[in-house]
Amino acid sequence: MSGNGEETLGTIDRAATISEVAALAGVSPGTASKALNGRGALRPETRRRVQEAAEQLGFVANAAARSLQAGRTYTVGMITTDSIGRFSIPLLIGAEDALGAGQVSVFLCDARDDPIREQYYLRTLLGRQVDGIIVTGRRTQARPPIGRSLPVPVVYAFISSTDPADCSVVPDEADGARRAIEHLLAIGRRRIAHVTGPEHHHSATVRASAAMQAISSAGLEPAAPVLFGEWSEAWGRQAAGILLSTEAEVDAVFCGSDQIARGLAEALQESGRPVPNDIALVGFDNWDVMVDGCRPALTSIDMDLEGIGRTAAELLLAAINGDPAHGRRALPGRLIPRASTAVHPA
Amino acid sequence: MSGNGEETLGTIDRAATISEVAALAGVSPGTASKALNGRGALRPETRRRVQEAAEQLGFVANAAARSLQAGRTYTVGMITTDSIGRFSIPLLIGAEDALGAGQVSVFLCDARDDPIREQYYLRTLLGRQVDGIIVTGRRTQARPPIGRSLPVPVVYAFISSTDPADCSVVPDEADGARRAIEHLLAIGRRRIAHVTGPEHHHSATVRASAAMQAISSAGLEPAAPVLFGEWSEAWGRQAAGILLSTEAEVDAVFCGSDQIARGLAEALQESGRPVPNDIALVGFDNWDVMVDGCRPALTSIDMDLEGIGRTAAELLLAAINGDPAHGRRALPGRLIPRASTAVHPA
DNA sequence: ATGAAAGCGCTAACAT
DNA sequence: ATGTTAGCGCTTTCAT
Numbered sequence: 120m121s122g123n124g125e126e127t128l129g130t131i132d133r134a135a136t137i138s139e140v141a142a143l144a145g146v147s148p149g150t151a152s153k154a155l156n157g158r159g160a161l162r163p164e165t166r167r168r169v170q171e172a173a174e175q176l177g178f179v180a181n182a183a184a185r186s187l188q189a190g191r192t193y194t195v196g197m198i199t200t201d202s203i204g205r206f207s208i209p210l211l212i213g214a215e216d217a218l219g220a221g222q223v224s225v226f227l228c229d230a231r232d233d234p235i236r237e238q239y240y241l242r243t244l245l246g247r248q249v250d251g252i253i254v255t256g257r258r259t260q261a262r263p264p265i266g267r268s269l270p271v272p273v274v275y276a277f278i279s280s281t282d283p284a285d286c287s288v289v290p291d292e293a294d295g296a297r298r299a300i301e302h303l304l305a306i307g308r309r310r311i312a313h314v315t316g317p318e319h320h321h322s323a324t325v326r327a328s329a330a331m332q333a334i335s336s337a338g339l340e341p342a343a344p345v346l347f348g349e350w351s352e353a354w355g356r357q358a359a360g361i362l363l364s365t366e367a368e369v370d371a372v373f374c375g376s377d378q379i380a381r382g383l384a385e386a387l388q389e390s391g392r393p394v395p396n397d398i399a400l401v402g403f404d405n406w407d408v409m410v411d412g413c414r415p416a417l418t419s420i421d422m423d424l425e426g427i428g429r430t431a432a433e434l435l436l437a438a439i440n441g442d443p444a445h446g447r448r449a450l451p452g453r454l455i456p457r458a459s460t461a462v463h464p465a
Numbered sequence: 466m467s468g469n470g471e472e473t474l475g476t477i478d479r480a481a482t483i484s485e486v487a488a489l490a491g492v493s494p495g496t497a498s499k500a501l502n503g504r505g506a507l508r509p510e511t512r513r514r515v516q517e518a519a520e521q522l523g524f525v526a527n528a529a530a531r532s533l534q535a536g537r538t539y540t541v542g543m544i545t546t547d548s549i550g551r552f553s554i555p556l557l558i559g560a561e562d563a564l565g566a567g568q569v570s571v572f573l574c575d576a577r578d579d580p581i582r583e584q585y586y587l588r589t590l591l592g593r594q595v596d597g598i599i600v601t602g603r604r605t606q607a608r609p610p611i612g613r614s615l616p617v618p619v620v621y622a623f624i625s626s627t628d629p630a631d632c633s634v635v636p637d638e639a640d641g642a643r644r645a646i647e648h649l650l651a652i653g654r655r656r657i658a659h660v661t662g663p664e665h666h667h668s669a670t671v672r673a674s675a676a677m678q679a680i681s682s683a684g685l686e687p688a689a690p691v692l693f694g695e696w697s698e699a700w701g702r703q704a705a706g707i708l709l710s711t712e713a714e715v716d717a718v719f720c721g722s723d724q725i726a727r728g729l730a731e732a733l734q735e736s737g738r739p740v741p742n743d744i745a746l747v748g749f750d751n752w753d754v755m756v757d758g759c760r761p762a763l764t765s766i767d768m769d770l771e772g773i774g775r776t777a778a779e780l781l782l783a784a785i786n787g788d789p790a791h792g793r794r795a796l797p798g799r800l801i802p803r804a805s806t807a808v809h810p811a
Numbered sequence: 812a813t814g815a816a817a818g819c820g821c822t823a824a825c826a827t
Numbered sequence: 828a829t830g831t832t833a834g835c836g837c838t839t840t841c842a843t
Contacts, residue, residue: 492829492830492833493829493830494831495830495832496828496829496830501830505828505829506828506829507828507829508828508829511828511829530835532835533834533835533836533837534834534835535835536835539840557831687839
């Protein structure tokens, strides 16, 4: 075994302290602190000397010592209630973006749908004196607050808290569904069906009822009752069969996810019903590999997850600075048009 | 504006300190510390009283104070050199798994392929006195060390460092490619082609040359020269056309990625060449949405990214505990057989 | 313009 | 068995 005191390859043992910097520059630690933080009134020459010494020793201030005295850590925790996945990444990137710009670091915790782990991480984060916490998850359904009377602000991103006093940032899924329907109407489609995920899934029901409502608002009837199933390509293929076997003369399908839409696209074309000429298709999620892999490329609703992550982080920073927000903010999505709806309006 | 001193909804302002706990329990801070950490010799009754007081106040020890005095933070940094993405997630989960078990928290930093950001994060992490750093990235190609003479150990995961003294944990891509070829040979295929990503991409060349070598080792010739292209389904479809237009009687294709394989599968079936009966197909990555969405379901090579993340974290913990490892460790992958190669051996 | 000293919250060594 | 003290590295008064 190594590590028994011999020099470890290219590794120095200890970071320099500000006292060492001060000593090297021939000043007191207090003066060094001022010099490095641009505070106090120092001779430029002194400031320079200290900075050089710091440089030379590769000095980086010890954040623990700093936050111990400042009462702030410039650190936030991010807890994903389920697992880190496809949806968490853009959220994370967005949050990291907004926080990193504010010199704030992120502790990432993956609770994996386990309430025990969740509480364990919550305690850990509080022990680490994070300045705030972002709670995320894969489902948009409201969940009970992660804690009561926490000493730091919490913002929910993508998911929301059942407590209306909590601050949540969520996608406006109903708005997304409406945009999808309106787009299909705009290209002249009138016999629109909706195929989506499981009926017990919040996103599925929200999107479905908004879609149905948008169809009625246009004075139309849906071409078929909503088809609930799974969030998979296989279900999309199956649903295509169901739709084609009815007498309904469908001319467009809005799907609850890109995967479902892709499955549908495949099955429709195989049955000799070209997309979009015969049947136009809109997906949901705007997931790159799905919308690009689909033939034809898939028009889809983008929930702007990165924006949600960024907004959540900004609200958290505001709360940390004493200006907390409350309630649910629903961010609008965008429709990204592609070949699966590229036809001339009627 | 709120936050001006009025009570913020359900929020307490300050976490309790150990002195407050001690006062409530009627003991000194030192005794409280011993009671809560199971050290020293205390009357069970005293220990209990302190624990109750801590409970009552919702006490969680201030990690900054603790690490300031312990010289350890029980924190590691994870820098993704490119962006957080599909490959980073399993790595992250694996690492988080191993570290979380050791009560170690993870700072996540996304350097986005920007050396400036990378160095900024490195400094940040060092300032936060992390006990160690994991460096990851989307490409397996070796990269220059992230820093020289760092005061903490570093382990590279998925990517590797060009400095052989550094510790890297990478997938054994050549081994994976060999397994793919051997599997195809085992089901009786003899005319094997290889379609993969860009020639300038490290993974593409490593996998391609290992595949070619495995084919020669069996005393065979490849059915066609390696087809280099993109990591996309579109390229897979295109490559299918190329293969079918030659006189080569291909009976199996090993693809450098699942996306390429899926594109091939689609195009082959459309050209009346059923998979796997006519042409068997093996992908690479074992990416769930691709292997399951593909028809037939796709046999693929799994690089065990989670295992790589876990191993990297374990090696980092060992290094932190004074037992550093050096050099590159290549972890073997696994072949996951599915319908795209499900035929009876010849 | 600079230095000295105190204190953030905790733990470990020492004293009682 | 418990209390007291010092100090981790930094910043911030308050002196000088």
